[in-house]
Amino acid sequence: MSEPRVALVAGASRSIGRRIVERYLSSGETFRVAGCSRTPSDISNPGYKHFIADIADENSVKLMFADIHREYGRLDILINCAGLQSIGGALLTSDDTLRKILDVNVRGAFLLCREASKLMKINRYGRIVNFSSAAVPLCSAGSAVYGASKAAVEQFTKVLAKEIYGYGITANVLRLSIVAESGMAANISPAATEETLKKTVTGKLINFTDICEAVDFMISEKSGQLTAQTIGLGGI
Numbered sequence: 001m002s003e004p005r006v007a008l009v010a011g012a013s014r015s016i017g018r019r020i021v022e023r024y025l026s027s028g029e030t031f032r033v034a035g036c037s038r039t040p041s042d043i044s045n046p047g048y049k050h051f052i053a054d055i056a057d058e059n060s061v062k063l064m065f066a067d068i069h070r071e072y073g074r075l076d077i078l079i080n081c082a083g084l085q086s087i088g089g090a091l092l093t094s095d096d097t098l099r100k101i102l103d104v105n106v107r108g109a110f111l112l113c114r115e116a117s118k119l120m121k122i123n124r125y126g127r128i129v130n131f132s133s134a135a136v137p138l139c140s141a142g143s144a145v146y147g148a149s150k151a152a153v154e155q156f157t158k159v160l161a162k163e164i165y166g167y168g169i170t171a172n173v174l175r176l177s178i179v180a181e182s183g184m185a186a187n188i189s190p191a192a193t194e195e196t197l198k199k200t201v202t203g204k205l206i207n208f209t210d211i212c213e214a215v216d217f218m219i220s221e222k223s224g225q226l227t228a229q230t231i232g233l234g235g236i
Contacts, residue, residue: 004030006072007219010055010112011082013037015182016131019208020079020215021048032072036064037082055082055108065115075119077219078128080112083149087188090144098145105149110156113171117164126169127219130157134177134236138199140192150175154230161228170227172218177234180205201235 007024011017012035024031025045034049035041041050049071053064068075084104086097109130120126132154135147154173161171177200178193188196197203210233217223218231 004032005076006032006068006074007034007077007079008068008075008116009033009035010078010080010108011037012043012050013039013041015081016179016208016211017079017081018043020081020212023212034068034072055112056103058111061108061111061115065119069119074123075116076123076126078112078116078120078126079215079219080109080128080130082108082112083131084146086146087142088145089142093145101145101149102152105146106152106156109153113157113160117160117167117169120169121164121167124168126164126167127223128157128160128169128171129215129218130154130171130173132173132175132230134175134196134200134232134234136175137232137236138196140196158228158230165227168224170218170224172227173230174211174214174218175230175232175236176206176211177232177236178205179211180207197234199236204234206233 009017009021012021021033021035021043024033025047033047034051036051036053038054040052051064051067054060084101086101113128116128130153132150135143136151136154139147157171157173164171178188178196214231214233218226
C-alpha cells in the first residue's frame with residue numbers, strides 16, 4: 001500500500017491502547033493514527049486525532065466512524081483495546097456489573113467491528129485485532145462474567161472473519177495473560193499471579209513490547225492469510 005495506512009485504536013487513552021498509539025506514531029512506517037476513549041487524551045502529535053466516544057452506544061460509534069470517513073476517507077486498521085475488567089464471584093456479581101461488562105466488552109467490540117468493516121469494505125482491505133484474556137481458557141474462580149465476555153469476543157471475531165474475508169479484511173484476537181505494567185496486574189494478588197503463571201508455558205508476565213510485536217504481525221500487509229485466529233501470548 002503506497003499511501004499511509006489509517007489506524008483506529010480503541011481504548012487509546014491509557015495502558016495498552018496508549019502504548020500502541022505511541023508506537024505507531026513513532027514507527028518507521030507512516031501511519032495516520034486515530035484513537036478513541038470515553039475521556040480526552042493528552043497525546044500531542046500532529047499525526048494523531050482523538051475521538052471521545054462511548055463504544056457501547058451505537059449512535060456514538062456511528063458518529064465517530066462518520067467523522068473518520070470525513071477526516072481520512074478510509075480505514076485500514078482497527079485495534080480494539082477497549083474493555084472493562086471484573087474480578088468477583090458470580091454469586092456476588094450485581095446485574096449492574098454484568099450489564100456494564102457485557103455492554104463494553106461485547107456490544108462495544110461488535111459495534112466497532114461492524115462499523116469498521118463497513119469502511120474497510122470500500123477499499124477491500126482491512127485488519128481487525130480484538131483483545132481477549134487468559135480468563136477464557138483458565139476458567140479461574142472470580143472470572144465468570146469477564147471470561148464470558150471475552151469468550152464472546154473470540155467467537156464473534158472468528159465468525160466475523162469468515163463473513164468479511166471476501167472483502168480483503170482479516171479479523172483476529174490477541175489473547176493476553178497478565179500484563180506486567182497494566183492496572184490489571186495491580187488488581188491481582190501475588191498468589192493468584194503465581195498460580196496463573198504456573199499454567200502458562202513461559203511462566204512469565206508479558207509486557208507492552210510483547211503485545212506491540214504481536215499486533216505488528218497481525219496488522220501487517222503480509223499477514224493476509226492470518227484470519228479467524230485467537231493467538232495467545234505467554235503460551236496459554
